[in-house]
Amino acid sequence: MAGSGKSHLRPRDEVLLRVEDLVVEFPAGRGRTVRAVSGVSFDLARGETLGIVGESGCGKSSAARALVQLPPPRSGSVRLDGQELTALRGEALRRTRRQLQMIFQDPISSLNPRRRVREIVGEGPRVWNLPGDRVDEVLEAVGLDPATAAVRRPHEFSGGQCQRISIARALILDPEVVICDEPVSALDVSVQAQILGLLEDLKARYRLTLVFIAHDLAVVKNVSDRIMVMYLGKVCELAPSADLISRPAHPYTRALIASIPDGGLDLPPSDTLISGEPPSPVDPPSGCRFRTRCPRARERCAAEEPQIRQVGADHWLACHYPALPDVEPPVQPAI
Amino acid sequence: MRRRFGIGFWLAVGWVGVVLLAALLADLLPLYRYDETLAGPPQTGPSWSHPLGTDGLGRDVLSRIVYGARVSLGVGVGAVLLGLLIGAPLGILAGYRRRAADAIIMAVNDVALAFPALVFALAVVAFAGASLRNVLIVLAVLGVPAWVRLIRGATLSFAEREFVLAARVLGTRDRRILWREIVPNVAMPAASYAFIGMAVVVVAEGSLAFLGLSVQAPTPTWGGLINEGRTLMETAPHVVLVPSVVMFLTVLSFNLVGDRLRALTDVRESGLEPVRQVTVSPMPVAEHQVRDTLLQAEDVRTHFATPRGLVKAVDGVSFTLERGRTLAIVGESGSGKSMLIRSILGLLPGSAVRGGKVYLSGDDLTARTPAEMRSVLGPRLGTVFQDPMTALNPVRTIGTQVTEPLRVHRGLGRKEAHAEAVRLLASVGIADPVRMLRRYPHQLSGGMRQRVTIAMALSCGPDVLFADEPTTALDVTIQDQVLRLLHQLREEHHMAVVLVSHDLSVVARWADEVIVMYAGKVVERGPAAEVFRRPRMPYTQALLQAAPRLSDPVHHRLREIPGRPPDLVDLPPGCSFRPRCAYAQDRCGQEAPPLVGVALANGAPVNGSGHQYACWYPRPIETAIAEGAESSGR
Ligand SMILES: Nc1ncnc2c1ncn2[C@@H]1O[C@H](COP(=O)(O)OP(=O)(O)OP(=O)(O)O)[C@@H](O)[C@H]1O
Ligand code: SF4
Ligand code: SF4
Ligand SMILES: [Mg+2]
Numbered sequence: 001m002a003g004s005g006k007s008h009l010r011p012r013d014e015v016l017l018r019v020e021d022l023v024v025e026f027p028a029g030r031g032r033t034v035r036a037v038s039g040v041s042f043d044l045a046r047g048e049t050l051g052i053v054g055e056s057g058c059g060k061s062s063a064a065r066a067l068v069q070l071p072p073p074r075s076g077s078v079r080l081d082g083q084e085l086t087a088l089r090g091e092a093l094r095r096t097r098r099q100l101q102m103i104f105q106d107p108i109s110s111l112n113p114r115r116r117v118r119e120i121v122g123e124g125p126r127v128w129n130l131p132g133d134r135v136d137e138v139l140e141a142v143g144l145d146p147a148t149a150a151v152r153r154p155h156e157f158s159g160g161q162c163q164r165i166s167i168a169r170a171l172i173l174d175p176e177v178v179i180c181d182e183p184v185s186a187l188d189v190s191v192q193a194q195i196l197g198l199l200e201d202l203k204a205r206y207r208l209t210l211v212f213i214a215h216d217l218a219v220v221k222n223v224s225d226r227i228m229v230m231y232l233g234k235v236c237e238l239a240p241s242a243d244l245i246s247r248p249a250h251p252y253t254r255a256l257i258a259s260i261p262d263g264g265l266d267l268p269p270s271d272t273l274i275s276g277e278p279p280s281p282v283d284p285p286s287g288c289r290f291r292t293r294c295p296r297a298r299e300r301c302a303a304e305e306p307q308i309r310q311v312g313a314d315h316w317l318a319c320h321y322p323a324l325p326d327v328e329p330p331v332q333p334a335i
Numbered sequence: 336m337r338r339r340f341g342i343g344f345w346l347a348v349g350w351v352g353v354v355l356l357a358a359l360l361a362d363l364l365p366l367y368r369y370d371e372t373l374a375g376p377p378q379t380g381p382s383w384s385h386p387l388g389t390d391g392l393g394r395d396v397l398s399r400i401v402y403g404a405r406v407s408l409g410v411g412v413g414a415v416l417l418g419l420l421i422g423a424p425l426g427i428l429a430g431y432r433r434r435a436a437d438a439i440i441m442a443v444n445d446v447a448l449a450f451p452a453l454v455f456a457l458a459v460v461a462f463a464g465a466s467l468r469n470v471l472i473v474l475a476v477l478g479v480p481a482w483v484r485l486i487r488g489a490t491l492s493f494a495e496r497e498f499v500l501a502a503r504v505l506g507t508r509d510r511r512i513l514w515r516e517i518v519p520n521v522a523m524p525a526a527s528y529a530f531i532g533m534a535v536v537v538v539a540e541g542s543l544a545f546l547g548l549s550v551q552a553p554t555p556t557w558g559g560l561i562n563e564g565r566t567l568m569e570t571a572p573h574v575v576l577v578p579s580v581v582m583f584l585t586v587l588s589f590n591l592v593g594d595r596l597r598a599l600t601d602v603r604e605s606g607l608e609p610v611r612q613v614t615v616s617p618m619p620v621a622e623h624q625v626r627d628t629l630l631q632a633e634d635v636r637t638h639f640a641t642p643r644g645l646v647k648a649v650d651g652v653s654f655t656l657e658r659g660r661t662l663a664i665v666g667e668s669g670s671g672k673s674m675l676i677r678s679i680l681g682l683l684p685g686s687a688v689r690g691g692k693v694y695l696s697g698d699d700l701t702a703r704t705p706a707e708m709r710s711v712l713g714p715r716l717g718t719v720f721q722d723p724m725t726a727l728n729p730v731r732t733i734g735t736q737v738t739e740p741l742r743v744h745r746g747l748g749r750k751e752a753h754a755e756a757v758r759l760l761a762s763v764g765i766a767d768p769v770r771m772l773r774r775y776p777h778q779l780s781g782g783m784r785q786r787v788t789i790a791m792a793l794s795c796g797p798d799v800l801f802a803d804e805p806t807t808a809l810d811v812t813i814q815d816q817v818l819r820l821l822h823q824l825r826e827e828h829h830m831a832v833v834l835v836s837h838d839l840s841v842v843a844r845w846a847d848e849v850i851v852m853y854a855g856k857v858v859e860r861g862p863a864a865e866v867f868r869r870p871r872m873p874y875t876q877a878l879l880q881a882a883p884r885l886s887d888p889v890h891h892r893l894r895e896i897p898g899r900p901p902d903l904v905d906l907p908p909g910c911s912f913r914p915r916c917a918y919a920q921d922r923c924g925q926e927a928p929p930l931v932g933v934a935l936a937n938g939a940p941v942n943g944s945g946h947q948y949a950c951w952y953p954r955p956i957e958t959a960i961a962e963g964a965e966s967s968g969r
Contacts, residue, residue, distance in 0.1 A: 055810035068504050097506030110497040114519040123515075124505045158899050169501065188667040188837065188900075193881035193893035200890065215811065218840075222883040222891060241889045259815035260885055261844030274812050276766075277780050 004039040005308035008238055008316035012082075015043040016209050017067075017177055022076035024062040024233075034281050036062035037073070038233040041308075044177065049203065049210040051224030051241065053217050053256065055278060059233040060213045061105075064181045067211070068100055069093055081176065098128060101170035105182035107162035111154035117165055118150035124173040138168040141205065142198060160191035167198065171206060179211040184219060196223055217256055221245055226314070229253045232281055232289040235308065239315040249311055249322040251294045288320065296321045344595040347588035354585055358404035367395035369402040370553040378571040388573045390563065396577055399555040403578065406549070406556040408585075410471050411537040415529050417475035422482025423525065429483065430490025431513060440483065447480040456539070460548045467550050470543060474536050485528055489521040523596065530593030534586045541582055557582045618690030623653075625697050629831055630656040630679075630799050636690035637671070637678045644904035648674040650855040651691070656799065656848075661825065661832040663846030663863065665839060667878075667900055671855040672835045676801050679833075680716060681708045695798070714744045717792030717830075721804035723784035726791070727776040733760075734772030737791055744795045759790040763820055782813035786820070793824060800825070803835040818845055839882050843867050851875045854901050854911040857930060861946030871946070871953035874912045910951070922951050 006020060024037035037059040044050050052060050066073040069085055078085045080099060088096065104110040111120055118135055125132045136146040142164040154162055163183060170178055180199070184192040200223060203210060214220045220227055220241075227244045229236040229252065237250040248254045255274035258267040267273065276293050279285055287305050291297040298321065306318045357364065367374040367385075373393040380388045387396040429440040456473045463469045493499065494517060502512050537557075543549040544558025552559065557578045564575030623633045637649040649671045656662050664672045677683050679693050681700065693700040695715060700708070712718070720726055728736060737759065738752040747755060753772070760768035763786040776784055785805060792800055802821060806814035822845055825832050836842050842849055846863040851874070859872040870876040880894030898915040907913050909924040916923065928949045 055812065065500075070500060070503055094506045094508070097504060100504070102501065102504045104497040104501065106497055110501055112498045112516050112520070115515070123502065123507065127505055127507045127511070160899060166501070169505070173505065189839070189878055190667060190881045190896035191899065193883075193895050194897075196883070196893060197895050200892075216883075217811070218883040218885045218887075221885060221889060222887065222893065224889070245885055255812055257885065259812045261815075261840040277782055277813065278810075 004041075004234065004305060005318065006041045007310065008308050009041055009043050010045070012079075014045060016046045016081055017044040017211075018077075018079040019043065019063075019067065020077040020079075022063060022066055022078070023074045024059065024066045025074045026062075028282050032282050035233050035284055036281060037066065038284070039076075040230070040233070040235055042228055042235070042238065044209055044211065046176075046209055047203075047207060048226065049212055049224045051220035051227040052211065052213045052230060053215060053220045053227060054230035055215060057232075057278065057281060058230045059281070060215075060230060061181050063230075064102065064179050064211065064213055067179055068097075068102055098124075098173045099176040101173060101175040101178050103163070103166050103170055103178065103180045103183045105185050107159045107166060107186060108154065110166050111162055113154055116151055116153055117144075117157075120154070120165060121150075121168045121172055124169065128173065134172055135168075138172045141171065141202060142168045143194075144168070158191070160187050160194060163187065163191075163195055164198070167195075167202070171202060174206065175208070177209045177211065179213070181213045182215070183212075185214060185216070192219070199223060217245075217260060229256065232278055232284055234289050235318055236290065237315075237317050237319075238308075239312070243312065243315055247312070247315070247324065249315070249317050249324040250319050251296050251323055252290050254323055255293075288318075296323065340595050340599075343591055347591040347595075350584055350588045351592065354404050354581070355408060357401045358408050361398075361401045361405060364401065366398040366401060369394065369398045369555050371395070378567060378574070380571070380573055387577050388571070390560075390574045391567055391571070396560075396574060399560060400557070400578055400581055403555040403557045403560055404581075406467060406544075406554065407537055407540055407558070407582070410467070410474060410540045410549075411533040411589075413471045414474035414478060414536045415532045417471070418478030418482050418532070419525065419529060421475070422479045423486050423521075425479075426483040426486025426488075427490050427513065427517065427521070430487040431494050431509075431517065437487075441487070444480045444483045448484070452477045453539070453542070456543065457546070457548060460543060465543075465548050465551055467554075470540060470549050474539055477539075478532055478536070481532075482528075486521060486525060489524050490517055493517050493520045523599070527593045527596035527599075530589045530596065534589035534593070537582065537586055537589070618688070620690065620692055621651075623692070625694055625699075626655055627697065628655045629658050629696060630833075631694040631697075632679055632691065633693070634691040635675060635678050635693065636688075637674045637683060638688045638690070639686055640688070641904065646903045647855050647906075648687075648903065649678055652850070652852075652857050653691075654848075654850060654857075654860070656831045656833065658798070658829055658831050659825065660847045661822070661834055661845055663834045663836060663842040663849045664852060665836060665842050665849060665878075666852035667837060669900055669903070670852040672837075672852055673803055675852070676803050676833065676835060680712060680718065680801065681705065682712075713740055713797070714795040715798050717795070717797035717800040719785070719788050719792050719800065719802040719805045721807050723781065723788045723808075724776060726788045727784060729776050731775075732772065733774055733776065733779075733787055737772065737787065737794065740791065740794050755794070756790075759794055760787070762824070763787075763790045763793075764816070765790075782809050782817065785809060785817055789817070789820065789824070793828065796828060797830060799831045799833060801833045801835075804837070805834070806841070807837070814841075821845075839867075839879060840884070851878070854903060854906060856911065856949065857947075858912065858950070859946075859948040860930070865946050869946075869956060871956075872948040872950045873916050873918050873954060875948070876954055877917075910949075918952050918954075920952060926951075 009018065012018060020041045022037050022040045026034045026036060028034045040063060042050065054060050067078055072086055076086065080096065083096065085093065085096060121139060122132045122135045125134065135150065139146040139149055144161065144164055154165065157165065184195050187195060202208060212220060212223050224241050226238065227241050228238045229250065231252050237244065237253045244253065245257065248257055251273065254267055258273050273295060274293050279292055285292050287303055288301040291301040294301065300320050306320050308316050308318045311317045311322065311324060371394060374395050375385050375389045375393055377389055377391055377393040385395050385397065387400065390396055390399065425440050429437040456477060459473045460469055499512060499516050502516050540549055540556065541558035544556040545562045549558060550556050560578035561575055564578065567574045618636050621634045625631065633653050635649055635652045639646040639648060652675055654662065664675060666672050678689050683689060695711065700711065734756065737756040741747045741752040741755050756772060757768045760771055765771050765783065765786055779787065806817050809817060818841060821832060834846060843863060849860065849863040849866050850857050851859040853874050859866060859870065859875045866875065867879065870879055877894055877896045881896055883893055896915055901907060901911055909926055910928050913919045913923045928951045930947045930949045932945045932947050
């Protein structure tokens, strides 16, 4: 969050995936630590798509990988259908993998160049000793012709087709949740539209729950029911997609929207909303992590980390001085 | 397959095969015994009964070479396989497991690598006795550290690929990941290295044998044969020449096979095919008149002769550009945007063939030699590319790199250049320019680096700034800052800007004119506002509707263009967009549509700056307005 807190989480029995206080850190050499994700909480209801946006290095991918425990988070809880994943190791963890699949950004490097498409897509069933007869079905579902595609190797396909193969590989295990980490960022506009359409179709057909990560707010808005905005390892704002775009309250969300040409909102130009560059996650600012670039920052922002609070119907925010006229700054906690 | 490897490879394989077969089947071949003295008259040259002559004791040289191959190749192949057998598991373990395993294995390995190898081999063989087994073991052990390093490196590079992560997400066990995902990928570099290793071992065994430290007489080895023949150099030179030539050819063949295999893996990875130089006849330039304008491109073409066929990366692009205007070039990946820019700047790879003319203020740039271009590139034509790191030298400070063009092109002294550099960096929004000048590129963020390259591009006050995807590698908020900066600098310097981008919203916001490219050709062009509001060519229209916009409702179904951009060596006849076009009719497959002006719909090509498109059945203006306005959201 620029801030922390868990008040935005829904009751446990309503959600499929619940992530609390997720912390991911990496050693940065000379005894220092990269604070990639610092206390992020969110949840997903069954059948929902949660979009996560933020700039590069804000911890989107680290959070995604922590969800699948590769590597496991430094601390925090990831609960899938009531089962705590962070407590599991080895075989017990492996057994949960069918439910949680992932799609990666680089379509080329996510496929083994030496294997044929049939083997790549059939790997899941083989690992799980399931019948491999669904390969053709999922290949067809992602828009590839099984007869010609299955015997070829990845380098014979374009980026968009490789991404389809990755999706087929994830789908064949009938996962509950699919985490898509920038699945369309490497693709051309026309192919991107194809893949976004495909994801929506598959979501309906296989009753999927999606986490959709991207840096492009317009893409995220297109597919997500709710959007979570991240900055430097913290949550800024979380709201239903339409609401987040039409009533952005966090100064960073507003800057993101304003920096998109054709944002469709009457915001001041983005350079009056944001300046400079993100600080290093090795040495994040005190208080609100956005304060070094925030035009609304005041002393309190350096001293105290804003907590997530509700500012509208399912609209959550971590900021002391948000940009919504109808939102009052929260009362200072009495100490 | 044959084409890919080349004839040399197959000759090499053939030679190795023949030598190997001969060695294996030596006992079955109609040869003299290798140790049969006086099988013929001593020291005679080649004859019918002794095709390679006889040596000093009258032994048959051919037979001795063939039996010698058993030792030489046996040691070569054996030592390499043994080294691989020991080294590969260690390398894979170190590369896949990392951490402690890696640290220990690599520490031991580094120490082993520091050993003076040949001295060690000499000592061991001298001590343990010169036998085939000892030589083989010593040479194998000597090769292990190199194997460990090679296999570990290859493993590391693949273990970090996302397909390994994907396998783990699927729940694949480590052992299977190693065998299925990593080993097959490591096998190819290992095979190529194995052949090169065999060459090294054959030479090493030869050296040992020459020193008498290999298998003892009478068993022949190639090195031993050369040693024996040495004394007969004057009377019977063939005794020393024949084994030398055989050994030379064998070592050469091993190296060649190894090299070709390595080239093959590299090619697979980059996806680039090696380009064979094919002479392409110079391209005629359509008749045109030189206009009074800042930049004029006439019928620019860039062709590549590739093994698969002729790639027309840019196929006849013309435009003019005035000061104070921004021309955007849009299109999907591979449509030829970058090649167009590079053609104009004369910065093409050596394999490219360029056609057409480029005039800068009426001065023909295509007539200039690369050396003459240098006085234009920089001073008059500035460039900013997608990856700022390619423009910056990683080992030199920002200061030396920014001041250099100032001193070379503008003849400033050291102090002046420094002051000017500070001013330039400040002008592109760098907060502490003096400190920045002392830093190295890797110490800056991507956005800062791009600002530095923009400052460098501006340092000599260019007339035209070419920016090829200048912000694609940057974050949106930074992207916006950089584009804003470019726009502001264009105004201040009164330059023209050529902006290449695949991002339509960027183009819509910052460009005055736009060129839409598809498969190397201009398919639509005109004032940006006009083209975006009233696209006439189906591809432009579909492209606009395929891009998601913030103003669209959630879960809005984007327009999908079926298929993908065509293969440039195999373009469909007629209109290149036909296979993906929803409005195609018969004519589209027969004739390529020319670029025509909106005002003159009679089919005559129009020059000038109006709205033009290349399509036989353009979208009517009414629907274009409706769909276009809805889609561009402007
Ligand atoms: N050295 C080369 N040999 C053969 N073909 C080449 C070579 N370099 C580029 N090409 C081909 O030229 C075509 C145009 O490439 P270009 O880089 O101009 O595309 P682009 O529009 O800039 O794409 P992107 O958006 O991916 O940067 C491509 O099909 C490419 O494969
Ligand atoms: S106003 Fe303060 S708390 Fe809110 S984003 Fe800015 S710096 Fe953070
Ligand atoms: S010429 Fe024909 S195929 Fe080409 S864009 Fe126009 S209608 Fe489509
Ligand atoms: Mg390019």
